Structure formats: structure tokens, C-alpha cells
Amino acid sequence: MFDDPPPPYAITTNEPHLAPGILQTQGSTVPRSLNSTAHLRLLGAFKALRSTVEENLGAQLPDTVAGLDAAQRWAWFVGLAVDRFERWAAFVSSKALKSWVKTDFPPLDVLMVWHAYMLNPRWYAEDCERLPLLASLKGLGDRLLPAVPWILVKIEIGDPTTYHPSGPRETSWAARTGMPWDPFEASREMIHRRMKCPKCHKEVETPYLTPEGTGYAQRKFAVACSSCRLLITKEGLGLAKFADDLVSDHKTPHVGFGVYFAGTLHTEMKTTDELRANRIKNAFVRANALSSRTQITRAQWRQEILEKFNYSIAALPAAVSLLLLDGGGRRIVNRILSAYTDDRPFSIDLVGAVIRQGSFIDKMYSFGWTQADFFDGPQDEAVLVHAITRYHA
Template identity: 35%
Template sequence: MQHQEQAPVYTPYPTELPPAFPIGFRQTAPLVNVTELQAHLRLLGAISRLKFDVQSQRSGIAARGTKDMAWVVFVNRAVFRFFTWVSASWQRSRPGFDETMIPPLDVLMVWHTYLLNPRTYFEDSQRMESVYATNLCTLAEMPLTLVASLIQGQTLDPLSPSAERQHFFERTTGLPWYMPLTTDYSECLAVFCPLCQVINSRVRWVTDDETGYAQAKFKHRCESCCKEFTKGAMGMRRFVDEVSLQRSGTKVFFSETLLEPPTGKVNEKAAQTFVEKVFKALHKDYKILKPFKGENPAEEATKLGDALAWDFEILCDRLHEGVRPTTVPDRKNRNPRLQRFAVAYSNPGMASIDLVGAVLRQGSFISKMDELGWTRPGRFDLIAESAPLVRSVARYHAFLDLMAAHNSTFFVPTLDIDLAWHTHQLKSVHYRTATTLFVGRFPNHDDNIEPSTLSTAYDITAKAWKARFGVAYSIRVENR
């Protein structure tokens, strides 16, 4: 999320950070530093390099399909590997997070993107008790300098893993460390049919008619119940299972309910009240707010899924009926929170966000960093060259100060501010604590915004910046 307009203004900038920055009524030591930005840029450079390698393959999907398609398929496989990794049991002999736990680059890339959706990441780590949520808590702070130290500084290739590191990943996930750069048309994965819950082992990643798992028109006829299912149905399985879990007495907070929308603070009571309201219509028909005492919660979940046609749009309509019982469902004019609630259950996997789409969108930010020359090996190695990163950190603090002064306006960062912002989000506990203290809320980072909205919001940001600091918002970020 950023805007590229640049004015031809450039003044020499200090190469060291000041000891403190003002945000709102307070002062803070820098929330991110130049070393962290450099480490982050090295990771971005490595991801960019990985994408290039995937797209340069001379066999498999890269050769038969388009280069973009090859990357989409790779990202789908990386997301699948990420979920396998985060759902695995990580019993270890030592506490803490060390080098042996750093996963391969493809999985790192997905973890990186997930953290850049700070509210979703945090809520997913808190909203129910599971191995997945526990592991998300362990992964809440990406050790950026450690991660960067595992990437070769000149070639940007990942270093060969230590035997212990490779073993940890392979043992916990059952997956090979090295992910193939190409995908062949004959390769399959195994997924549960959301309708009958039998495992299907002949699901192809790619097919000629574009109905492979990694393709936009995915559908698969179940090898057991013979009904066709989609990724949307897989997402809805997660929803109906959560309903059943809750009815059976497990503490579950649904996506988009646990954090107060204005502040991002956890509020269990408000979440409960909200759910009781939006489930009103569904409760009338399916008694979903009542405890379930039967023997087969999975069957009960399937019934609810069938009733909702395994379609998150229908779920969304029914949530609206709970709050607007007398109006006809209008899909063009939905309540944004209810829309986000339903969309959170529209994708397979455990995250309340489409991580494939998010990784692909993150790729455009990385390309912009590439175009600026900021991911180039050695670009900021000399202290005298580090001024743009110092300025990026300084302007990020000013951006937070602007947010603190206008508590509900949506501001759009420039590229340089966005780099520091992303870097801070990768330390997600620190980010949440610091923004809550200094800005008064825990700002989300939405990279999926209409260009026209973005453009208007950019103009608003530039005006507010000029009014508060007396200088132009846009700067020239020189490429060399």
C-alpha cells in the first residue's frame, strides 16, 4: 500500500538516527533501526531472486504456461508448506527461537506476508486454542538479522541449511527442505474433501483446463463422495467446524470478532455480544448458539455447511439478516465488518486471509524496492550511503505521529515509509504494543485497496503532512 508520486525535492540527510522521535505527546527511542531495514531488504532481495529463478525454469508449468502462472503455482505450494509447518508439533529440546527453526525461503516468504497483516495475524494467534495458534505466537517476531544472516549477501541465494536446521523442518513437517522450482502436470497433493472429510490424494496442482489446486478455477470431484468441491467450500468447512467446536464447549472466537474495530484491542465480551447479534438468523434456523450435546459434531457441522451451500456469500447474507432482519440482502452494500468476517472463511488453510493473494500482492512492493535499487547487494553497506534508510525510519515515526494526531483517518504511506512500516510489523508484538501506546490504536495494514480510494487517501495524507510538518510529503527517492 503506497503511492508513487514523487516531487523533485532532495536535501542531504543525516546518516545516523537521533536518540528519540516524538509521536503524539510522547518521545520514543527509534522503533526500528537501519540494520533491521537492511536485513529486511536482503530478505526481499532473496524473495525477488527466488521468483526470478522460478520463472526462468525450462520445464514444467514455467515452460508450458506463462511465467506469471509459474509463480502463482509456486506461491500456492509455498502456502501449503507454510500451513503444514505451522500446524506441526514443534517439540524441541531447547526453549526459544533459534537458527534451527528458521524454515526454507519459500515458507519464510509466506510467514513474512502473514505478519504484514498484523491484526489478522494477531487475532488468528489468539482466537482459539490450537497448535497452529500456539505456533503463531512463537513466530510473532521475525528475527530479521538472523534470517538475513542465512542469505548469501552477494548472490541473495539462501545458504545451505545446517543439518540440524534441515532436519527440524523435515521431521516436523514430513516435507523435503528443498521445494522444487518447477511443477509438473502429473504432481498431486492430498486434501480433505470439505463435504465428506475423506482425504483425496489425487488432487493435481495444475491441469490443462485450469482446475488444478493452484489455479483460479480449482474444483475436484471427491474420490469418495463423488461430489465436486472448491477452495471456497474448504474455507467454509473451517467455519462450520468452528461453530461445532464452540457448541461443544471449546472457546472459539470467530475471525473479525475478537478485536475491537477502532483500537484493535482484544475484547472477548464485545466479541460474544457481536456474534450473538450476527448469528441471530442462523440461530433461528439451526440453533447454532445453543450447546451441542450430540455425539457427532462433525456431522452437525456438515449439515450447517450443506444448509449454507458451502458458500461464504450465503453465509454473509445470513449474517446480515441477523443485523438487518427486515431488509433484502444487498450484496453491493454490505457491512464491511460482516464482509470481512465471511471472506475470512472463503479460503482453505488456517489463516483468516487469502495468503496466496497476499504474497502475490506483496510481490509488487518487492518489485518497487528492486526498481529503486534498494535490494541490490551492497547498496547500503557504506555508512555514508545509508541516508535514505535513516530518512525512511525518521519519516515512519512522523507518519505514526500523524496517525496519532488524527485518530480515524486512513493515511497512505510513501514507498520509503512503507519499508520502515513493514519492518516494524515483522516485530509484531513490539509493533502492537508500541502503536497502541503511541498512536492509541493498533493499525492494520491493508494492501488490497481500490486505486481510486488509495489516490484520494494519498492526497488527504499529503495535505495533513504539509499542515503538521510544513514540508512536502512526497520526496525523491533516488535510484542508484
């Protein structure tokens, strides 16, 4: 699993302080308390970042967020972090673990998004197979999953709340992503987001926030294409992403795999079940609601679907809910379509994933477990070891 000798954050089941009557799986590993405490410190850093944004204490956030309440301000910030994560994923390498932490480890806001992504392991594993964007993260998978070695991160970068990268590290990040390392500095520059119009494919620039609440980071997002005047919404962008996957030839290799629907390639039994993904894709292709006319190009087929559903994915579930998909029917349809909610490449709403994780972080914070010195005493350490033992059992 690792190029180096067994790291200090993993222990085998024959460790003397773990209950031998409970832990009987030979050769398996469980987190050591050092790694768990480092992980809890990281959660504390996420909590501190959120508090800084929600209360706007020293963050010097743009004036456009001044009128937002705390929850809206945090959702806006997380949206920017997701876009920063996407830029980082495009260049991150999969080199040896220790050097990787020193040269490719992302800023705290990007790490927070990645952390939430990995907490949805089936979606994350499949996306690493399905999306060319995540090819390098897939390469890191054998070393970082299922248990990220947070103690190594702590050793290399120290306290995540006060970590400052070197000058060359900041310069490298800026050159590769086109934005500052510091998320607050970046937030003052990330005013607009670029996307393609689903209808005419022209590039459209839209603000993240507007006074009317129609910015990309807001619930009522809508922007008119300056070229064809189509009113672009998240529902329209989701349908366009779905149509792109539908009309793409899944029989032709595409960076290792064909273009399959999200939620169909990874199963409990197989990391990449191409036969199943093919069956489901073909069932959608043959559906009356989605089938194409004869002698039509793929681009025309895509446009036909967008027009038929009036540039919104909202009506699609009802149109395909009766498909017999490996006996799963509506359940599989709902799982697939849940991945097509906007134009971002990922199969889950990463903004929502980060926000949902906040409630767990709040609990750890209220327990005091994210404090730097909480587990320094032997009695507190025993509590954590007991929790690890119960987790493994």
C-alpha cells in the first residue's frame, strides 16, 4: 500500500492495547490515536474557517457578501472553494506521498472540499474512474484511501489553522490555478464564473452573487445568454450535462473508459462494472422519451433532448422512471439523475456535502475534541483508543 515502511498512523490488530477478543481480523489496520487526533485538529481548522467566514472576522470579504446572513455567506464561500478544488484537481500530481504533501497539498478551503468528497466514498471512487479530471486523484487513492494519513499532513504542515506555504509554493499554486493561495484573497477576485450556454455553446460569464439573488452561488440562479438569449438555470445546465453523457459514444474508449452515466459504473462488488454501466446506458438510449430520430448527428440528438424537456432536467425523472434497470427501476434512475444538478463535473453536490459535514464538525467542537491539547492527558487518550476499538469492532 505504501512505498515507505509502515507509517506511524496505522496499527495492526495485534496491538497490545486493543481488545484481542474483539479485533480478530488478521492483517487489517485501524487508525492510531495520533492520526485520529491530527484528523480532529483538521476538523477544528475547518470549524475556524467557517466561523471566520460566517462572522466575517478579519477575512476582508467582498462588499457583495455584507448583506448576506451567516448561512448564505458560508454557502457562497464553499461554492468558491468547490471551483478552486476543480482547478487544483486538474494539475495535482500523484507522486510519492511525503513529497506530494510538501508540493501538491492544497489550501485549507480546497482540502475541506476534498475531505467532504471522500466522505461519499462510492461517488468519489466512481468519479476517480469515470472523470479524466480526477485521474491524478485516482493515482493517489492507493496511498490516501480509505484512511488519509492526517498525522503525516500534521508533521509536514503543522497546525492547519496557522499554516503558511513557502514563497515558491504560493507561486506554483498561483501559476497553475490562476488565483491566490489564500482563499480570502481569492474570494475578492472570484467575482464571476464562466460557463457554456447549453443551447449555443457560447461562453457566458455570470456573477456568483447578485442583489436579486440570481447569482451562480444563489438559489434562484438565472442568467440570460448574451448570444441566443436562453435563460440559463441550474436545471438547464444539469440537463445539458446529462445529454452530453447520453449522446457520447460509450462504446468508444474515453481515457480508459467509455462515457457512462454517473452512479452506474461502481458497484458494491466491482470498482468498474462496465457491463452493468453499458446495460443501463443502452436502456436510456432506447427509452421513448430519449430515443433519437434516424439519420441524426449526436449534436442534433443532444439539442433535440434539450428542447424536448425545455432546457430543464426537472421533467426528466417522470419520463424515464419506468425503465427496468437491473431490477432497480426508479431507485437507479433517481441515483443517476441526482448527479446531474449543475454543470460541475462531479457526481455529487460538493457544496451541499461540505455544508452537511458541518453538523458533525460542530459536535466534535462542542465535545472539545478539536482543541489542540484535549487528548494530551492519558485519561482522554484512553477515551479515543476506546472509540477506535469500538469503530473497528
